[in-house]
Amino acid sequence: MSTVETVALVKHYDNDVIAVNSIDLHIKEGEFLVLLGPSGSGKTTLLRMIAGLEKVTSGKIYMGGRDVTHLPPRARNLSMVFQSYALYPHMSVFGNIAFPLKAKGLPYQERKKKVEWAASLFGIEQYLQRKPRQLSGGQRQRVALARALVHEPSVFLLDEPLSNLDAQLRASARDEIKQFQRRIATTTIYVTHDQVEAMGMGDRIAVMNHGNMHQIGTPQELYREPADTFVATFLGSPPMNLLNQKECIIGFHPEHFLPKDIIHEESPRFEFPFRVTRVEYLGADRFVYGIVPSESGHTRVISKIPSLVTVPLETDQLYTFAVLKEDMKYFDKKTGKRIDPIPFSMAVFEHAEV
Amino acid sequence: MNRHYWLGKIFKGVMTYFIVGLFALFAALPFYQMVIIAFKSNADFNNPRENNPFIFNDPPTTDHIVYLFEQTEYLTFILNSVIIGVSVVLITLLFATPAAYSLARLTGRLGERLGILIFLVYLIPPTLLFIPMSQVVSFVGLQNSKWALVMLYPTFTIPFCTWLMFGFFRSIPRDIEEQAMVDGYSRFGAMWRVVLPLAVPGVLTVVVFSFMLTLHEYIYALAFTTSSSEKPISVGVTTELVRGDVFFWQSLMASAIIVALPIAIVYNLFLNRFVAGLTMGAVKG
Incomplete structure (x- = not known):
């Protein structure tokens, strides 16, 4: 568990496109923060910078007070769930979940224990020997989540993890992620373009557009007191x-x-x-x-x-x-x-x- | 109505198999002819006017195959070809894999153009290059040595295989690799543990292709190996079994079949692996 802080974080691409424009963000310990914005708003770029997958043009990133701006992803003790789940297709479910533990050099017995614990959290114990292609979309998503939490990261990053699920499954998965996050109380950053998802899950929501931060606040604050017309028209249906x-x-x-x-x-x-x-x-x-x-x-x-x-x-x-x-x-x-x-x-x- | 439907269906099937069969025959005929010739006796073979060239008119014989093994350095040629092939494959993998990976991942759009440039190098024919290359070979003192070929063949296998692997690496979703990096591995670790295992079909293709390229290469082999102990099979059999205007056809055919058979088998074993999408199920779907 740790805080995440970005200070004047900027990302320019080579062709002078400003993807993320001077973002100051302070995420509290154990908080569930949702980055909300339409596609191309820079929310995923921001998340990828926090993950260490994208180079920072200028500004700083702190985790638990430690400057991690130029550290590679593996030195940040975080985990990420991609929109595609990015399961390793050549490994079994067990291999997938154990993969981050292997990187830490845990002996087999401990790995096994932890994998079984993580799998039981998501009810996928019976699929441990299967390959990802033999799983349904919902099961794959659970494997990705189990893999993300198995090594007990201090920060949990989720990039639109529900957008590949059908509507019914999405509602229950939303509930599941939220409950599970409450239980383990790990600082979580969740990217979505779906305002219903954001309103339902976030302790706080950060609304972005064109690389700019429009407003950060609780769902109620954003809905009742929108800071500008963009936030006002982006939230609520209609x-x-x-x-x-x-x-x-x-x-x-x-x-x-x-x-x-x-x-x-x-x-x-x-x-x-x-x-x-x-x-x-x-x-x-x-x-x-x-x-x-x-x-x-x-x-x-x-x-x-x-x-x-x-x-x-x-x-x-x-x-x-x-x-x-x-x-x-x-x-x-x-x-x-x-x-x-x-x-x-x-x-x-x-x-x-x- | 129903009858028409079935007639149409049958006609379609017959046509499909007819055309496919025609092509199969077209492709298989040379091999059939090779096998027949390899076992023909001299009397049968040398009288094509009266004898049907497609069947055995006299009883088949293994004399020419025995001749191939006993009177020529055939086994040495095979051994040389294997040594050259394996060495070139290893060198090619060593260079082409990292080159293709970095082209596919690190240079973005520029990567594609560089990839095409590298492929262009492959298109320069050896017939143009072997004269300048002979200078290089004599400079490093490898005249009349199979190691000259080990040095030269990568000049065309590496560009070709880099191009080939480039395509394979690009088809592997970036997410998977980034996931590995988030999961605690360095970029090299991610490549080694996640990207390469997924690129196995690509690696196999590279192995087979570069091996084939070295096996049927002729000009460099002819130019840079002269003694029988150094010749690979492509040059070996054609220089030893063609004496002046005398062609030892039966032995030539036998030598070709013996080399072609194992390769054809290996090819067929792996063909499905080349095509099979190992990455299936990696992302959504």
Whole structure:
């Protein structure tokens, strides 16, 4: 177990592409940190630099206070699970799991004991003699996880380990990884582009895009108080609605955009005209797609209404929807950064009635 | 409708086997002819107008095979060829494997271009090179020695096999190697324990190909070995069994079959291994 720290970490590729741009990250001991971002955001490059697989252009990496910036991967006492699982195809499952122990020069009896322990953690004892190609996707993933933890690393790196599993398996594997991480309490860095995965698993989430760090915080913080429009639109399904105003951008979550009538009359709120274009019934919720018309252009907006609310909504009809004042977020028009509290009067709203 | 379907299917099958059979016949005929000739008696062989050249008209004889072993240095030639072949294979592996690995892994895009450049070297024909090479051979004092061939053959086996191995190394997922490095091995350790075992089909291919290249090489062997004790088989049999305009056809054919048979068997044993994807199951799928 150890902390992981990056200081002004930069990665340039030869062709002047900046993959990772001055990242400061402090990961606490035993923490589960998720690096979240779309593909090409630099999250995997950052992870690979921490692993020691990618050369650092500038900046420092510390593990447990020790400068490991220029150490090879084997000197960092970490383990990694690749997206492809990267099992050694010419070795049995036993050989795969024992491989990191062999590197440490453990005698056979101890290796055997440890492999059996790791295999039992993931319920793959009966496959120890099989070759990776004889395993299903879920079993391969367990072998990769067992191999990663068998030598008790101080840092655990996972690079989209669930993206090759089907949806059902993914949900249970997510739960399993999280529980297992809680139990062994090893510092974990988990890379994903899936915000649901990130929200469900991370103690904290670091949102990246184009090599820049946008925000680091707990899932609740990120969802409730996004630092900028990128974070706001990347999290949540469906993501936050953004409306362009004269002096700023306003944002609100779909579940906060509700028919005016069901909001308590006395609560301070903003009201919007809302033309419904399509309604989706999804069991517990209704997703209502529509347009908020205004002089400066129509904006597509989504409302998420719990099915307990039975207000009838017809397509092509104009309704009045409202957002509670406390649920409204404001972003700078130029930088996209959050501006709170709103520094100007409510009158700036083109079409909202206060 | 159903009848048409089956007729079509049968026609397709017949056509497939007909064409394949034709090609098989085409490929096998020379070997058949070689075997027949090797056992033909002189009287049978020397009268092709009246005798069918494709069958034994007189009873077969082993005289010419006995002649091959007793009256020529055939065993010495074989031994020389094996010594040369094994040495060249070892030298080739020693140089081509690390060269191909670094081309495939370390130089990125440049690697492919360098790989092509190396392959171009292989395309320069020995007929152009043997005159300058003779200067080199006499400089190192290896005239009339099989070791001259051991020195020269790698000049074309290494480029060719580097190219070959380059392809194999590139097909091995980088993840697996990086995983080994994370698991506690150095780059060399990862290559030795993970990459090379997966490249075994490539190594086997290199062994067979470079051995074959040395076995049928003719020009260097002709130019740099003169005494029978140093000649490899390609030059040995053709110089000893062709005297002036007299060809010892039966013995020549026998010598070729005896060399070709074990190689053909080894080839067939490994053919599936060459093709088999050992890396299957390594990543997702």
